[in-house]
Amino acid sequence: MNPRELAKAFPRVLVGALLNKAEQWLGEDALAALDVAISSPDGSFLEGLSGWLRADDAERKLRAVARQAEVYVRGQCKDDELQQVFSLGFAGLPQVQDALTELPQRMGTEAIRHELAAAVARDFPRLEKAQVIKASECYAQALEYALLTHKDLALLVIGRAVFQIRAQQSEEFARVNEKLDEVLKLLGQGQVPSEAALAVFRQALVNNRLLIDGDVENSMVIVGNNNVVQLSGQLLSELRKRVTLPGDLPLGSYLPLARNTIFTGREKELAELARALLEEGENAVVQQAVAGMGGVGKTQLAVEFAYRYGYRLAGVHWLDLSDPEQLDEQIARNGLEMRLDPWPDKQPEQVSATLHAWRADGPRLLILDNYEDPDNANMVLGRLHGAELRLLITTRSRNWHAGLGLKTLALDEFSPAESLAFLRRWLPEARARDDELAELAERLGHLPLALELAGRYLHRLKTKAVSEYLSELECALEHRSMKGWKPGLGNPTGHDLSLAQTFSLSWQRLESEVARRVLLAAGYCAPGEPLPLEALEGVGGSADALQEALADLLGLGLLKEGEPPTIHPLVAEFARGLDEEGEVLADFAAKIADLANRLNSEADRAGNYALFAPLISHVRAVARAVEKRKIEDERVIAAAAQLWNSLGYHLNAVAEYKGAKAAYERALEILEDHLGEDHPNVATLVNNLGSVLKALGDLQGAKAAFERALEIFVTFLPPDHPHIKIVRNNLRSLGNSGAK
DSSP, X not given: OOHHHHHXXXXXXXXXXXXXXXXXXXXXXXXXXXXXXXXXXXXXXXXXXXXXXXXXXXXXHHHHHHHHHHHHHHHHOOOHHHHHHHHTTGGGSHHHHHHHHTOOTTOOHHHHHHHHHHHHHHHOTTSOHHHXXXXXXXXXXXXXXXXXXXXXXXXHHHHHHHHHHHHHTSHHHHHHHHHHHHHHHHHHTTOOOOHHHHHHHHHHHHTTOSEEEEOTTSOEEEXXXXXXXXXXXXXXXXXXXXXXXXXXXXXXXXXXXXXXXXXXXXXXXXXHHHIIIIIGGGGSOEEEEEXXXXXXXXXXXXXXXXXXXXXXXXXXXXXXXXXXXXXXXXXXXXXXXXXXXXXXXXXXXXXXXXXXXXXXXXXXXXXXXXXXXXXXXXXXXXXXXXXXXXXXXXXXXXXXXXGGOOEEEEOOOOOHHHXXXXXXXXXXXXXXXXXXXXXXXXXXXXXXXXXXXXXXXXXXXXXXOHHHXXXXXXXXXXXXXXXXXXXXXXXXXXXXXBHHHHHHHHHHXXXXXXXXXXXXXXXXXXXXXXXXXXXXXXXXXXXXHHHHXXXXXXXXXXXXXXXXXXXXXXXXXXXXXXXXXXXXXXXXXXXXXXXXXXXXXXXXXXXXXXGTGGGHHHHHHHHXXXXXXXXXXXXXXHHHHHHHHHHHHXXXXXXXXXXXXXXXXXXXXXXXXXXXXXXXXXXXXXXXXXXXXXXXXXXXXXXXXXXXXXXXXXXXXXXXXXXXXXXXXXXXXXXXXTOO
16 A cells, blocks of 8 residues: 555545444444534643544544555455566556545445445456455455554544534525535536635635635645545635635735744644634624744744735734834834725725725734834724724733733743744754754754744754754853844744844833832742742832832743743843943842841741752853852852851751762852951851761761861861860761861
8 A cells, every 4th residue: 555645545534434423433422422522612632633634643543544444455465466566556547546535524334335346446447256255345444453452533523524514404504505506516526616606605715614625825725515625736726716715815904924834843833813802703893912032933924924924814914013103104004005995095084984895804914013102002903993803912011901802812922843844944853852952952042033033043053963953052142043143044923033132122121220220139949949039029129119110021921921020041141241341240149148147047947948948040041140140249159158157057958968068169169269268167067068978978088177166266266165165076976087
């Protein structure tokens, strides 16, 4: 068998083989559950099915079924002469392909056997009648066997069949479907129907009454009523001239961006937009915002939605509202693309004519790209009000007044799976391993724009290893791949190719000085971890000021929603770069060091060391930032040593002795470098280190540490000082190894 050829015809074969087998394979209870799922008000089942049919692995699954059938045929068909027949590529023969692709949707396996038997008889006239029957039976059984091993695939198609059967029970639906049936039959015969018939077809597309696999860029399979129609070549080309199909935009639309051929993932978000804008908005004004940080792919999502679902609309109209004062110009530009006749000479009349046309004939999708002016949204959205209009806004801002009735879809970074799939579009398996791409995606925080910039860079530099590139990304924002590298190569949205510039657009809109300082301080915290609000409150000045600052930062996508909020690693890197003199770092390091010291004391009193745990990653991050900056300020140096010391104290308390040892050694190195080796503060750390070494079983190391601490204390402190007593006791605790 030829899996490639079988995969092309498989949707029709699949439906034919499954429809009469559904109850036998799954049982009545499973079918009833499917019926409930399909009739759910949110349409999630159908959207999931449509998404699956577009997914990259759909064809792979179909081919897997074909291979399973091939294995079955070879194992079950014992006739030597028939084995020869199948080895000749039976599934790829023209007559057999015709038999497969002409199968009606409701045809069961008996009819499949009949059609296949006729094809075998035509192609292999030397076979006896019994052999012809045996060949067709063997092939039909192979299909059934293969489908049974892929229940997930079978379930989807059966589900759609149940939906169609249920829908056909409606008298009105049946009358419309009778006309639609005629249209689909004509298309199945390779004929383009009349204009009147195509009007029925258009309405069925708009109302989502047809299941469509594929789009105009390749070939398309349409499932509806009792028909499965494959459109390709000349027929598809002719039909495109008269009907808007998936992948095309309605006549008169204006979308200045081409479809991104490597768009990946976001199926859940696309389905959610479809429900909001196409289903729930059937009889209501719908205003949907896609909000998220710069570089997360808001515009890409809007463009993909327009091309994927534009066939269900009367028009798609793009308005660039990065400058809201250009609203009239943008509306008029769309009217010009619609070729309205008559077309007025002056802009006010052009705007009026365009708005009238939009409201008169719908539904229409208006995409307001880069709209960042919540304060004046009432005026803008009011002008674009209309029952036939669906507004889709891309924005960094989440500060939209509740009275606007605007639904917000928060768009986050890619999931690890989506990141891997996206990078694979740029880098094949021969170029990079999955674990290398996973590490790259993690380094870039799964941010779509960053992944795109990395992908185009590595795709262009074909000899550069991913591991080598990773080693260059210590300061990712400063790498040339992230700074507008080779703009001539272009990008799908036409937006800035500089990550820093992308974040800068949000920074420039941040008016509050407190919010700016809070962001710079947050930049020194551990990315992806709940921010230490108590320490940030010291930066903000008060609890109320901090809450206002956080609202501003969340509203612009510079922080991520959470309790408490978090910061993306690349935004954190951007923020650190803005603190050029390290002034915010110096202030924040002292505050988080004080907090760490206090939490250790509270944990000791309460016997609850979990109190300190949320601070661990931030203590490390801030201490490392101070060391890296090499700030020559005694207060900052003391804060860094205190941070490592506090971390060591906590880890020692929870018996993580190796970590405690490393933390104490970092603190000791800092203090020795700045205070000298014989300072009392150094002695305190040496004593702490000795306690950890003792816990680790290094008694000689512990003895040396305690003796050194004692020597320093005796030099600088009076003989009866508590520190001296503590160290002497520590030495005695070592027994014969340490008594002194």
